[in-house]
Amino acid sequence: MSPTPQGVAHQEARARVAEATARAARGAWRQIDRDHIYESWLILLARVLAIVSGGQLAAARATEPWLMALLGVDPDQAESDHLNPAALTGVDGGGRPLAEVLMAPMWAALRLVTQGKPVAQSMAHGQVLLDVVVKTAVADAGRAADLVGMASRPGVTSYIRVVEAGACSRCLILAGREYGVSTAFLRHPRCHCGMEPVTRDHQPTAQDPRKVFDAMSEAQKRRTFGEAAVKAIEAGADIAQVVNARRGMATATVFGRRVLATSEGITRRGIAGQRLKNFQKSPGQRFGSATTSRMRARVPRLMPEEIFRLADDREHALRLLRQHSFIV
Numbered sequence: 001m002s003p004t005p006q007g008v009a010h011q012e013a014r015a016r017v018a019e020a021t022a023r024a025a026r027g028a029w030r031q032i033d034r035d036h037i038y039e040s041w042l043i044l045l046a047r048v049l050a051i052v053s054g055g056q057l058a059a060a061r062a063t064e065p066w067l068m069a070l071l072g073v074d075p076d077q078a079e080s081d082h083l084n085p086a087a088l089t090g091v092d093g094g095g096r097p098l099a100e101v102l103m104a105p106m107w108a109a110l111r112l113v114t115q116g117k118p119v120a121q122s123m124a125h126g127q128v129l130l131d132v133v134v135k136t137a138v139a140d141a142g143r144a145a146d147l148v149g150m151a152s153r154p155g156v157t158s159y160i161r162v163v164e165a166g167a168c169s170r171c172l173i174l175a176g177r178e179y180g181v182s183t184a185f186l187r188h189p190r191c192h193c194g195m196e197p198v199t200r201d202h203q204p205t206a207q208d209p210r211k212v213f214d215a216m217s218e219a220q221k222r223r224t225f226g227e228a229a230v231k232a233i234e235a236g237a238d239i240a241q242v243v244n245a246r247r248g249m250a251t252a253t254v255f256g257r258r259v260l261a262t263s264e265g266i267t268r269r270g271i272a273g274q275r276l277k278n279f280q281k282s283p284g285q286r287f288g289s290a291t292t293s294r295m296r297a298r299v300p301r302l303m304p305e306e307i308f309r310l311a312d313d314r315e316h317a318l319r320l321l322r323q324h325s326f327i328v
Helices: 005-029 037-061 063-071 104-114 119-151 209-215 218-225 227-234 239-248 271-276 304-310 314-323
Strands: 158-162 178-180 194-198 249-254 257-262 279-281 295-297
Touching (some): 037 104, 037 119, 119 194, 209 239
Antiparallel strands (some): 158 194
């Protein structure tokens, strides 16, 4: 089995709370007087703060019923060690006051206006940022509650990552990873991924990134990974290698041609570095990285886009995918 239906339902319910909260905040944003952006947002801020804090509280309060339904009573849990949902409201995931964070969309819109951008365009940009801030704050409060709730139960030893439907590529390769219960949850803005506790009696089967990929529609695959990366994965490339390589993606000149390449994984310890070989040690600036003295392969690591563009046929593409460690 994959993560339990309760875990998926808990995750989806939190996403709905985040969406509803963001929708209410957008309603307040549309009431801004565009001739007096700063002053009118200050007037609306108390209302928006109450909206977002309420969303955070709703997300945090869902943790205890979820854990109780999933795991039952933990006989070793101290009576005083239960989650306090209210403690997770009023701040963002980084601990900054929510009122301060909610000023950012207004400042972003105002900055664009002062730069001469159309007011409508500036306000739309601010609304997008507000949406990110609100959804992230609500999701973070819910995940923090989950971590606190699990940590308060001695029977919970770890948790596995549960990716959301339509998760980004960076999240998808983490699907099913197991972490200690005291390990912070890796997330990005607007991330709605969740977690499922692991105990001696409750051991859900972790999600397999490849199976998640295979279950996606063609449109979802292209949107999440890009067309060339999808071709590489379907040809047998390792999903993690494809996604991680894109972190260091840049352009390089190889035999007189400009190609997409990456600096990820080309050290002596990296799989691609071991296959490309021909190392060099350079203390100065070089392709795809900051100053360092680590040994890296001289040959740039081609991206899947370039491999499929340059390959003569499928066998050639597979050979290059193996050489550049997208197939391991």
